[in-house]
Amino acid sequence: MEVAVSLSTGVLEVVLGKLGNILMDEYELQTGAKDGIRYIREELESMQTALEKVSKVPPDQLDKQVKIWARKVREMSYSIEDTIDSFMLHVDDSDDGEYSGSSAACCPCVSAKSMLPRSYKARRDIAAEINRIKEEVDEVSKRRERYKVDSIFVAPASYDPRLLALYEDKEKLVGIDHSTDEIIKLLSMEGEGASEQKLKLVSIVGPGGMGKTTLANAVYKKLEEQFDCTAFVSVSLQPNVKNILSGLLRQVTASKVKDDLEEGKDKDKKSLHRRESQKHDGNTETWSEKELIDKIRHVLEKRRYLIVIDDIWEEQPWKLIKCALFENKLGSKVITTTRNTEIAKLCSADEVDGIIHQLQPLSDGDSEQLLYYKIFKNEGCPTELKDVSQKILKKCKGWPLAINAIASLLANKPTQTQGQWYSVLNSISTGLENNHGVKDMRLILSLSYRDMPAQLRDCLLYLSIFPEDHIIGRDDLIQRWIAEDLVHGRQDDYLYELGNKYFNELINRSMIQPIDVDAFGRAQACKVHDLVLEYINSLSAEEDFVTIFNGLQSFPQSDSIHRLSLRNSEGEHGIPKAIKRLPHVRTLVVSSCFFYSTPSLSIFPVLRVLELQRCTESNIKGVENLVHLRYLRLTQAYYFFYDGDADHCINLPERIGNLQLLQTLDLKDAMIKELPHTVVQFSQLRVLEISLRKFDKRCETLLLQCLCNVKQLEALCINAPDLSLDFMLQVDWAPTHLRRFTASPREQSKHMLRSGWVELSPFSRLPRWINSSLLLSDLSIMVRTLAQEDLEILEVLPVLRSVDLEVIQATGTRLEFNGSVGGNGHATAFQCLGNLKFASRAVGLVFKPGAVQELQKLYLCFDVAETKDVHGDFDFHSLENIASLKTLDVDIDCRCARLWEVEAVEAALSNATKLNPNCPTLGLTRHFPDLILHDQEEEIPEHLQAKKKEDALLSRVGPFGGYGGRARDIRVTPHRLEDVTIHSANVVHSLAFSYADHNGQQHSTGPWGSRDARVSTIHLGPSECLIKVSGSIGSSSEAAKLITSLIFVTNEASYGPFGKCIGDPFEFHVPSNSSIVGFFGRAGTRLDAIGFYFRPL
The missing domain is CATH 3.80.10 (Leucine-rich repeat, LRR (right-handed beta-alpha superhelix))
Known part of the structure; x- marks a missing residue:
């Protein structure tokens, strides 16, 4: 099926604005050069008008030659913008009397000797470049005449949204109650072997956009309190099974065992939950699929669970996930969703007492209710629109996504008239009545897409750079749009507001789904529906707007790449070494620097947006030379980020301040060693997000200078654990x-x-x-x-x-x-x-x-x-x-x-x-x-x-150590410490102790950690009291930061060391006439941190 043609005009609009800026008096150009720029601008304005006209035409009405012409205009616009950006950047450099030789390599059109535009040679070279562009524009204009682009007739259209917000409150779910009750009934049906409470599975199957995920989530929310542990995971079209298993493990481990407070009931479950919480700590990224499956089965072994496995496309991922679903005969429930009937049959195999639920389209009544609610809220449909609305609903055939898309299209019309509604009805392809599946959705989505203004279409296409099921932060997305000039206006101060308007507009048009909506109806993030993402991916690929490369296909032609996403893969698939230059790439997102042969940044001369996930210091070599960069986000692997070790911290390049255009510096998920002195040069910075571990006075001064120099900072995030x-x-x-x-x-x-x-x-x-x-x-x-x-x-x-x-x-x-x-x-x-x-x-x-x-x-x-x-x-x-x-x-x-x-x-x-x-x-x-x-x-x-009175005498200090494991504390206020038991080897494995309360009653707690090491016990005599504890804090294969040794000193003797004194030392000595009476801290499989309770003798 032929998808809608975007024929994006957004980049042309940006180029026209920049050409206008060059014509300003502050730029001294030869007279002929200025005349050439005026000519280029006039021709491009004419082309923009033609493109806007063509973009409104259904794809089946466009001649192939017209599409080729539109592609040429787009490529030419990108090239012109790159030339303008390089010229204006170096003009600014020369005005400041500064020039970095590294910048020369980033300018495709201006040589190093032409950095001074007021010199004769510079003006001559610029004039020559303008003549080259003029010749190219002339050729494209002639093609326009040959292809008769202007002869295409398009009815005039206006755009004035009437519906301000479709998501002020939680979206009303139509027709969901009956289906929810039906799924719950199926889950509770007694089949063969019901006396054993076999694992029950219901597989929801239906076309994309039918509401399978919505229904599964409604059932999940309604039933989750009835189970010991729950999880909801998505599989998606190109699943990473290890990530799915890791997410499943995190959720079932974090679930709380229900507590009915009845004496003696569920003690085993609560004890199990505590043990599992202790054990599940650390980095699961290095675990194999078998280790993850074994761990999940162990967690689920004695728990009644409810798990939803959403959006299964293929047989193999389900077979692996199914291995983790332990049949514990406790009446556990599993819900799966899929578009494929064969997959549904596989999921509901006999051994799990499964059943298939074929999701049906909305009834006529529910379809009508959904359409009218989305457009008129509670006001009802006007009588004159009843007939045409029924014809529209007939073509939508009860598909919720189709109804939502058409409703959003109609709601955004300035007035609601029969003529407008019939126009929409006639625009819907008859393919809805003849075809099935995702193709029908694309036809409907194309109507909403073509109804968008050019700048909004580009903002939507940009979302194809994100993978399926990705949660996209609102502010982060807006800053990327701004960095790419997808959001542009007359005053830079209002770019964020304009970007926020675009974001809300996409929600209002049902093209993205709001996430984390606050009290004022503001979505803090969004997701893209699978079908919408498929649709915009196809548009984006056709326009060369975003190129997605995972190493499974040949690398595309370098001149056609403008935004590049290197997706995660099991092998090391990167950019071929034969590629020495990608001259037009504006955005680069590398999803995993560990799995890819990370490209040298020197091959991206005009890069504006750079995101490197799970990167190391070697991955950012040369980043300071990307003089066009406006957005930089670095993230590190979990165990690097939380370890805080200097060997794993990122050392920013000393000349990072060369990035004079940088607007967003996002390092909140990367640990940096120190701030280079050039950070004070970031005058354009709008967003600064950093994580700090160790900061000396020099770095404090640099950060303060940086903040004071930045006059338009809009967002500041500082994570400072220590x-x-x-x-x-x-x-x-x-x-x-x-x-x-x-x-x-x-x-x-x-x-x-x-x-x-x-x-x-x-x-x-x-x-x-x-x-x-x-x-x-x-x-x-x-x-x-x-x-x-x-x-x-x-x-x-x-x-x-x-x-x-x-x-x-x-x-x-x-x-x-x-x-x-x-x-x-x-x-x-x-x-x-x-x-x-x-x-x-x-x-x-x-x-x-x-x-x-x-x-x-x-x-x-x-x-x-x-x-x-x-x-x-x-x-x-x-x-x-x-x-x-x-x-x-x-x-x-x-x-x-x-x-x-x-x-x-x-x-x-x-x-x-x-x-x-x-x-x-x-x-x-x-x-x-x-x-x-x-x-x-x-x-x-x-x-x-x-x-x-007893508690008033008690004081505490600490804890000393790391952040792993979970918090450990005692139940009763301690009065006197009786004994301490330590399991240790190279590190301290666990700590247990006994103490007496103020009534003399004995209490014991621990061990906090594991008992798989040498054991030592300290018994304090009747007059003996603990007055000092010292030790060391280091790292091991089990944890990034934990207690490696302990020494206990009493008023009579010294005990230890227990463990090995490796790492940073610590020490606590009680005040005079006081003693340590108890401990608190953190522990998982090892003792991660220790703190002390002390009181006067």
Whole structure:
């Protein structure tokens, strides 16, 4: 089938703008050269008009010669733009009196001696280049006349979107309830062997775009709470089975065992979950498929599970995944989705008690409801459009994606008339009635595609550079668009807003799917539906817009490559060594530098966007010579990034500052050694995202200089696991363009309770310069303390929409969100705040009447016991003052909390939401429920004072070590340490100990880690107490950073070393007249970190 022809005019529009800039007086050119540029510009404007006209014509109406002419125009436009960019770049260099010899190699049209455009030779060479371009333009113009391009008739079209947002709320699902109930019924049907509760599998089969994934996800969400562990993974057309198995393993291991709090029930399951959580740590990228399968089977062996395997295309991937699905006779359920009936039959083989569910198109009633809802919302269809709407629905034949595409096309019309609807109806090819499958979808998608303006079409085509099922961040995508000049306007300050408009427009037209929608309906990311991606991939390949190379086909002609994606493959397939130059490549994405023969960057002279995934220092050699580069993103392998070893850190080139046009520097997933001194030259930087491990005073000064030199910085993200950023507190900096600011010691996706409450925060307090960031929209920051005055700084920021605060030290007083209201009756404090996340060991927040009037999503995370100790109660009644609140999600840390305290928290939160007039939904999760204190004597609140007195004497320090494993802590407040048991070899494998509480009752905990090494036990005498612990922190094959040795010193003797003293030393000596009484830390299969509880003797 012939797909729609894009005939992109976006690059022509950019070229015309740049030609206009050259004609400005600041560029001294020969008179003839200026005349030539005017002529070229006029001819290109005429060609642009013809291309826009042709792009509206259905592909079957276009002559082949017209398509060839359009391709020639496009290639010529790319070449002209490369010439202009090189010229303007070197003009700027000469004006500054600076010239780097390395730049000469990057200019295809201007020699090294012509860098000074005001010289006679430079003007002469530029004039010669213009004459060459003029001759090429003349030839293309003559072809246009020969092919009679202008004779093509196209009806005039206008574009004025009426529908502002189709996704303000969660998209209404039509016809899903009946199908969901039917799948659930099939999963619960009793077949042969039902008494053994055999594994039950339902395979959903149907054409692409029918809603298989939507249905499977609806069933999954409805049933997931009924199972011990769950997972949802996608296979896709070109699956990486190892990645799929790794994702499956992560999900089933992270799932929580359900806890019904009945005495003795599910103890085995909870114990198993703890053991598996300890073991599943480290890098699975190096595991074989067999190791991953064995691990998954072991995890699933004693658990009742629900797993969805989505989008299976071929037999072999399913056979491998099926090996991991352990038949445990516990009534586990599996759902698969596929487009292929034969694959569905394979999935539902007899040995798994399977059944096939053939997904049917939407009924006439549901189809009608979906179409009308997408266009008219709840207003209903006008009578005069009823007849034509039924004819349109007849051609869509109940396919949800087809209905959505047509609905979006109709909704974007300025008015809804019979004539317009019949025009759309007549445009739909009769192929819908004669053909089947993906071809029909392409025909429908082509209508929406041709209805887009040129710049939006280019932005959509750019998405083909991403692989299937990829989550594409909104801000990252917009910055790539800007770097490629796909988003362009008169004022650079508004490029982000324009890019955001394009992003939302693609969502409104149902061409991309919104992901992570916030309280204001803003999608933080997007995905591309499989069928849409297939469609734009075919368009992109036809236009040479994006070239995807995985080594399985011959390398394409180098002159036709403009954007190159080297996809992951099992072998080392890269660019052939015979290729010495790719002169027109603007974007290069290498998905895995480990598996590819990474190309030398010197062959990409005009590169603008560069992304190297899982790269090493050798992969970025020569990056400083890419003088056209505007976007640079580097990522490292998981075990390199979290190891922090200097050997694995990336050392940026010293001359990285040569990249004068760089707008985005994204190093948040790569660990850098240090900042080169040339970073202060980044004057055009708009986005800076970095991860830091070790920073000396020199680097601090360079970073501050860099920030102060960048006048238009829009996004700043600093991940600093082991560093204080307090050097940024006193800087005289006014980031007036800053929209997004993140400062955290952990990756943003990592849950704070899973990674443990950290002791070191990036900032000791909120930076005062934030009050100058009047455009700040998103803030995510960790501080040691937060005072009322800090909230008062944030509350006046006019467009602050999302705030994520993590506070290390709780204050004794509660923080108040004021209800300030202006003369117009609208809030003046936090007037736009829609999302608020607040995490602290002790949470005490007060929302005054009228406060946070726009807040719809609230998240809280706190320690139950510490909140009780600090604030004395669980007072959440002020939540009822948040009138617009829709959802309240709460994570509570139950460690060392009594059962009645946990239940009191839950009751207080439940009561507060019930009293809220908006009736928000409450999602509450207990963390570490197995560490809740269950007093056998049913201790009641009056005994709390004794515990508070005992706890007041207890202090803690640490932990020292790495970040692997999971957090480990004790259940009861320790009073005296009795004995310590260590398993050790080359490193410390595990730690266990016994202690007495203030009542003299004995408690034991551990081992934290594994017991597969030499064991040693220290028994403390009646008068012996531990006063000092020292050791070393190093690395091993099991972990990037862990405890390699320990030495224990008491008031009577010294014990150890246990392990080998390799790595960085650490030491803790208690204050005078004190002793160590217990430990906490982190452990998986080894002891990753250790911290100490101590108290006065």
